[in-house]
Amino acid sequence: MPKQHIHKYETRYHAKAIYSKAIRASGDFVFMQGQVGVDLDGNLIGPGDPGLQAHQACRNIKQFIEEAGGTLADICKLTVYVTDISYRPAVYAAINEWFEGVHHCSTGVVVQGLADPSLLVEIDAMGVIG
Secondary structure: OOOEEEEEEEOOOOOOOEEEEEEEOOOEEEEOOOEOOEOOOOOEOOOOOHHHHHHHHHHHHHHHHHHOOOOHHHEEEEEEEEOOHHHHHHHHHHHHHHOOOOOOEEEEEEOOOOOOOOOOEEEEEEEEEO
16 A cells, blocks of 8 residues: 555745645554764764754665665654754755655654754654555
8 A cells, every 4th residue: 555645734834845744654664763963974964054964864864764675755754853943944944855745744843952962953754665
């Protein structure tokens, strides 16, 4: 069964994008730990820049879903953590660039801090490979 997008909608809170309120899917689940602005060699990408950190987190998500045998189109759910609400436009602009046309479900959370004070954004992803 292919993914069924339930109640697609256009967000009003940040960069324009279309998300789904829910997704019904069957297949192989891929759960990832939260991804941050650190490359696979352990280097912080974009110190002080939430947009660049979000781009790196999305780059990591893409690599891991592909290593699992899928594509970004298989991502169903993102949970996005930012340490300052003012970071949302830059973070979601990066996410929307990587996930254009995917229509995943998304939850955004503003938190007091992440595991390292230099981290400004963390993106948790879950996918289902059909």
